[in-house]
Amino acid sequence: MDPRPAFERATVQAARLVAEVRPGQYEDPTPCTEFDVRRLVSHLIGATRRFAVLGEGGDALAVEPFADELGDQAFAAGYEDARQSALKAWQDDARLDDEVTVPWGRVPGRAAVAGYVMETVAHSWDLWDALGRPGTLDPELAAIALGTARQVLPEGPRGPQAPFADVTPVPEGSGPYGELAAWLGREPVDVRNRG
Template sequence: MTDDPRPLFGRAAEQAAELIASVRAEQLDGPTPCTEFDVRTLLSHLTGATHRVAVVAEGGDAVAVRPFAEGVPDDGWTAAYDEARTRAVKAWAGDDLLDAVVRLPFGEMPGRAALSAYVLETVTHTWDLSEALGHPRELDPELAEFALTVARRMLPDEQRDENTPFATARPVPEGADVYGRLAAWLGREPLSRA
């Protein structure tokens, strides 16, 4: 686990941005491994959650921020996400935030743990989007390794319940890469297997 998740958050957000920029209009209604989201809803969640992580760093009330972006036109997701990620990276620039206690919808924790949780969320939903789009580009394995470490620490399988935003862990498919292991830990299946 890194002492400073900010560079990883920046890389995860950049990776997500590159993938979001590749989404075509005809893909927006397609399914994702995050079964309650189609591609459009997933883009809304990625954008809204990234605004939320900025609000956390800015000292605002993250609980009051909906984790979905509203009013974004179908051709506006690239710009909307870029605005959110730029705001979030800038908001987390101060070193003091890493040890400051921040409030998230699921509790209070040091900033470094909170931002690590958002690296996990961003990396996971980027994998969801990659699956939905048919793997248009290779994803960064170091980001998935970090996210899997965070997931195992923050989301032990035996403590998940109906309020946990991730399903029960699934068996890891044979030959799975680190993204496949992360997806299995979070109860997801690749679309080709679902």
């Protein structure tokens, strides 16, 4: 399967959410407990920049995973620039079979793309939740990301070195995003109602 169309769809969805952030929301909490909204958006941009450099054949690990140099007013344009660069960098079909180095190891390009789909979709859910769940999210993207997450992340205890916490229970009726959030160690309950 070519994961690039899913990546493009995931970035369109993320771009919509980044553009919806209002000035008073940047310090709000997110389900990704180490990030407030500002840090989460900064990370979405930084991670997408890394992915673009990876597609260009560069050292993604040398790219800062945050875009803290951007002010809040520049986040939407910064994300759009990063996603367009990433889409362009991965246009060559041959890149899907190249071995590349990502933060989680050395993998074929197509596995790297799938990993960035998972990351983009998961952080889009984090942002959507933090913003009060505006509009709807693409359920097919969640199903794709969940498939990747189940392949690459163990269900059992993950330990402190893992970038995701242990699986949490999935409340009834959570849907594919709730299942993805739970698999990635988040509580799939509106962050504003967590007390």
